[in-house]
Amino acid sequence: MITNIGLLLLLPLAAVILMPWVSRLHRRAADVLAALTGLGLVALCLRFIPLHGETLTLRALHTQFAVDGLSLLFLVVVNVVAFFCLLYSIDYMNHYDGRGKFYALLLLMVLGLNGILLVRDLFSLYVYLEIVSIASYVLVAFNLKWDGIESALKYLLLSVVATGLILVGVGIIYLNLGTLEFAELKLMLAAGSGPSAVFLLAAALFIAGFGLKAAIMPFHAWLPDAHPSAPAPISAMLSGVVIKVAGIYALTRLFFDIYPSPDRILNVFLFLGVASMVGGALIAYFQRDIKRMFAYSSISQIGYILIGLGLGNALGLIGALFHVLNHALFKSLLFLNSGALQYRTHTRDMNEMGGLEHRMRVTGMTSIFGTLSIAGVPPFNGFWSKLFIILGALAAKQYAVAVLAIFLSIFTLGYFLLMQRRVFFGKLNLKWKDLKEVPLTMSLAMIFLAAQCLLVGIFFNEVLRYLVEPAAAILLGGK
Amino acid sequence: MTEETILLLLSGLLLFMVGVYLMFAYRNLLRVILGVEVMAKGVTLVLLAAGVFRGSVEYIQALIVTFIIVETILAAVVLAITFVAQRIYNSLDIRNLSKLKG
Amino acid sequence: MLLYASLILLVVFAILVCFFRDLLYAAVSLALASVMLSVVLFQYGANIAAVFELSVCAGLITVLFVSTVSMTKDSDQANESRLPAYFLPFILVLFLGLDFFLVKWLAGSTLVGAGFPATPGLNFQNVFWGQRMTDIVGQVSLILVGVFGILTIMRALSERRKHD
Numbered sequence: 001m002i003t004n005i006g007l008l009l010l011l012p013l014a015a016v017i018l019m020p021w022v023s024r025l026h027r028r029a030a031d032v033l034a035a036l037t038g039l040g041l042v043a044l045c046l047r048f049i050p051l052h053g054e055t056l057t058l059r060a061l062h063t064q065f066a067v068d069g070l071s072l073l074f075l076v077v078v079n080v081v082a083f084f085c086l087l088y089s090i091d092y093m094n095h096y097d098g099r100g101k102f103y104a105l106l107l108l109m110v111l112g113l114n115g116i117l118l119v120r121d122l123f124s125l126y127v128y129l130e131i132v133s134i135a136s137y138v139l140v141a142f143n144l145k146w147d148g149i150e151s152a153l154k155y156l157l158l159s160v161v162a163t164g165l166i167l168v169g170v171g172i173i174y175l176n177l178g179t180l181e182f183a184e185l186k187l188m189l190a191a192g193s194g195p196s197a198v199f200l201l202a203a204a205l206f207i208a209g210f211g212l213k214a215a216i217m218p219f220h221a222w223l224p225d226a227h228p229s230a231p232a233p234i235s236a237m238l239s240g241v242v243i244k245v246a247g248i249y250a251l252t253r254l255f256f257d258i259y260p261s262p263d264r265i266l267n268v269f270l271f272l273g274v275a276s277m278v279g280g281a282l283i284a285y286f287q288r289d290i291k292r293m294f295a296y297s298s299i300s301q302i303g304y305i306l307i308g309l310g311l312g313n314a315l316g317l318i319g320a321l322f323h324v325l326n327h328a329l330f331k332s333l334l335f336l337n338s339g340a341l342q343y344r345t346h347t348r349d350m351n352e353m354g355g356l357e358h359r360m361r362v363t364g365m366t367s368i369f370g371t372l373s374i375a376g377v378p379p380f381n382g383f384w385s386k387l388f389i390i391l392g393a394l395a396a397k398q399y400a401v402a403v404l405a406i407f408l409s410i411f412t413l414g415y416f417l418l419m420q421r422r423v424f425f426g427k428l429n430l431k432w433k434d435l436k437e438v439p440l441t442m443s444l445a446m447i448f449l450a451a452q453c454l455l456v457g458i459f460f461n462e463v464l465r466y467l468v469e470p471a472a473a474i475l476l477g478g479k
Numbered sequence: 480m481t482e483e484t485i486l487l488l489l490s491g492l493l494l495f496m497v498g499v500y501l502m503f504a505y506r507n508l509l510r511v512i513l514g515v516e517v518m519a520k521g522v523t524l525v526l527l528a529a530g531v532f533r534g535s536v537e538y539i540q541a542l543i544v545t546f547i548i549v550e551t552i553l554a555a556v557v558l559a560i561t562f563v564a565q566r567i568y569n570s571l572d573i574r575n576l577s578k579l580k581g
Numbered sequence: 582m583l584l585y586a587s588l589i590l591l592v593v594f595a596i597l598v599c600f601f602r603d604l605l606y607a608a609v610s611l612a613l614a615s616v617m618l619s620v621v622l623f624q625y626g627a628n629i630a631a632v633f634e635l636s637v638c639a640g641l642i643t644v645l646f647v648s649t650v651s652m653t654k655d656s657d658q659a660n661e662s663r664l665p666a667y668f669l670p671f672i673l674v675l676f677l678g679l680d681f682f683l684v685k686w687l688a689g690s691t692l693v694g695a696g697f698p699a700t701p702g703l704n705f706q707n708v709f710w711g712q713r714m715t716d717i718v719g720q721v722s723l724i725l726v727g728v729f730g731i732l733t734i735m736r737a738l739s740e741r742r743k744h745d
Contacts, residue, residue: 009718016725062714101733108726115722119715123542127719130549131726134556138730141560144737149564156557157511161499164518167546168495171525172687175484178533198687483584487621488684490592496676501599504665509604509650516611516642517595520618523634531625540627541709545716547633552727554642558649559734565653567737 004044005058005065005118008075011040012111016104023100031090034103038083041110045079048072049466057120065118069470070257073321074117074249076467077328080452081240082110085233088336088445091438092232092343102142102231109135109237113245122170122180126163129213129246133159136238140230151225158222162212169205172198186258203265206254207272214247216306217276220299224283227298228291228348232339235291239298240332244324248305256309256317256475263312270310274401277303281408285415289348290338293419294331297374297412301327307401308389316392318472322464323385326456330373330382333449337367340438340446341423345431350419355428359435362443364424369450371420373457375413381456484532491524508561512554519550584624591617596673600666604650608643615639629705 015037023030048056048067055068067075086106093099112131119125137159141152174180176198177188189199208219215223223243227235255261255269280300287293301323308320340363341356342348357364373380376387386409393402437443456463498518502511523543530539594614601607615638622631710717 009722013722013725016729062711063718064715098733098736101729101736104729105726105733108722108729111722112719112726115719121715123545124713124715124719127545127549127716127723130553131719131723134553134723134726134730137560138556138726138733142733144563144567144734146568149560149568152560153508153511153564156560157502160515160518160553161502164495164498164522167522168492168525171491171522171529174526174539175488175529175532175687178535201683201686485684485688486585486588488687489680490588492680492683493592493676494595496680497595497599497673500665500669500672500676504599504668507604509646509653510607512646513598513604513607513611516638517598517614519638520591520595520614523618524621527622527625527627530627535703536625536627537703537705538708538712540622540630540705541713541716543622543627543630544633544709545713545720547630547637548720549723551637551642552723555645555727556730556734558645559731562649562653563734563737 001047002056002058003060004047005056005067006060006063007044008041008079008114008118009065009111011037011044012107012114016107016111019100019104019107023103030100030103034086034107035083035090037107038079038086038110041079041114042083045072045075048075051470064120066120067118068474069472070249070252070474071117073325073467073471074245075114077325078110078113078117078241078245081328081332082106082113082237084336084445084449085236085332087448088236088339088442089231089233090441092339092442094439095343096143096231098142102139105135105139105142106234106237109139109242113241116245117249120182122173122182122185125250126167126170129166129250130163132242132246133163136226136234136242139234140226140238142231142234143229145229147225148229151222151229155222155226158212158219162209162219165205165209165212169202169209172202172205176202182253182258189259199259203255203259203261207251207265207268210247210250210254211272214243214251214302215299216247216272216302217279217299218272220276220280223299224292224295227295227335228289232335232342235294235339236332236335239295239335240328243298243302244305244328248302248309248324252309252321252475257477260477261312266310266312268310269306270398270401273303273306273308273310274404275303276300276306277408278404279303281411281415285411285418288350290341290350290353290419290423291335291348293350293415294334294338297415298327298331300408300412301331301374304386304389304405307405308385308392311389311392311396311398311401313392313395314472314476315388315395317475318464318468319385319388319390319392321471321475322388322460322468323382325463325467326373326381326385326453329449329456330370330380330453333366333446333453334370334374336442336446336449337363337370340442343438343442344435350422352429353423353432354426355424356432356435357424359428359432360424360437362437362446366446366450367424368420369453371413371416373453375416376409377413379454379457381453381460384457384460481532484528487524487528487531491521491528494518494521494524497521508564512557512561515550515554515557519546522546584621587617587620587624590614591621596669599669602663602666605647608646608650611646612639612643615643 057066115128141148212219284296308316373382376382501514530536597610619631619634
């Protein structure tokens, strides 16, 4: 069991090292290797579920990696979404050259994400964060068209500042507390020997740095360009997983597990959350580009997660963590849908589409699942997490936030139904008369993700018990 | 705090800010890389200040070495992207990044 | 004395990077700043970090940068505005103010006695190859990211792709 932790990093590493040789063997060999690696990672993660919130630490060859309830939830999210993205890429990448390099970088990104979740030290967290960042700059620019390179550079510009801020924060933490290890930091801060004024400065740096990574509203400028220009599986990974692991996970680990935050930091979260939720949804409404619309709606959904965290009570935290899982599932599904549309129509402009329902049945049906989930319609998964967040807001007596969250949920349903009408229903644009459904693996990935949206919604009780509650217990541990 | 630590912190934070200014105030993409490097110098100084103050320069030295390696890989990738941007699109002007307004 | 001189020179060279219109001069100025940082590191006994700073930052990155500059010389980089350089003195005053404020705050609330005690008798080997092994696994992966990243980007220049 303990060695499985190491395999979460070594398996993708081995696959990446083999990739250049394997991709020369046969045209399809790289596909098989990548998909099998993804499947293996999912199997490894699922085996940790019986731990039920225990902490498992691997100390081998002087390394230290650990799995606890919080990292387990994110590990499952990362590796499940990554597997479906890898599966989807098999046919999707027919448009592109250099698929071996694509898989290598995607697997390295997954390795970096797993690393972020497994390390127990602030500086190591930075190192693995940088793996994810550099891999995603290159993957955003993967098509090497001007818009890809442009948004990669823009992403890079802001992301480098973010990591700089984080490192200065790390420096200040070390200056004050003389250690960077999570367990020792927790001990020091609990003993009250860390002067809190200084921690506030570090906290501001961390919120700005990880907030940039999570694309929270005042720091969101890079996301609406970077996510649409990337190939669809990468958009799904970036929007579904990377902003959560690089942003939300780090924030929860720092401000809940290591340092049980005082109310003024939680209020910052709440404020930023409301700004992102409202702002992201409003801008999403006016988009013509389908992927840009999804990107803005990601900002809005990150807002929901932050609100749940900012409320600071059990219901809010459970809602936030559950929404991390749900948003990863339905947003990656929606991005894969948009990729399927782009694969066939070669456009992202929703006004050019229309009536595709009968031409692309799988894409149409699965995108309805995605729409209903993101809007929070029962019994889909998004309903439960939003319900918990709203109940949390009521419990914390934040009635305005609760009303806004309900209203924005209806608004989300509105603009997603508008998207459905423009893309799938209405009159068929004659250009698309001979359009066919996308190839097998792309359809399969979308069907599986859609099924998961429904299944998680139906069996929400089990998901809460085995994945979300152990994670929430860690966040509540300090209270 | 000792005078030395304060000086290291002062110059470190100043260099960090100058680096950010270099990244965002200029038009040429290659200046972005200079900005990243100046920022990295600032971060190195802040880390060094922490190590000096804590009396554990040996520990912080390991972090600085890792940081230099990370920064070099980043610089190489950024230079490659810039190089290709120039070779294919013949432009290094950041204002040509039309969508940069957010 | 040498410490203060090298720190001041480091800051001066780094600020000069903003003033030079010619990118080659800016690169040289940055390299000199790196050399000064390496002197600072050396004086605190961080010998290995100093060597890395000198060979990698002052050497390797400057070489990479200068070769990129010379290979992209014919593009439209000429009309860089002087405005950012003219604004710099005012910005610097602003930055210095912020800088002093932050450091004063830090100095006011950082206590020597507080915090985790430093382990005595550590040397670079057992920190880097012992305590920081987790980072080394990350570094190996990071080097792979760099290799695959540069290969991915450079395929733009391959002949086969141009004919597509």
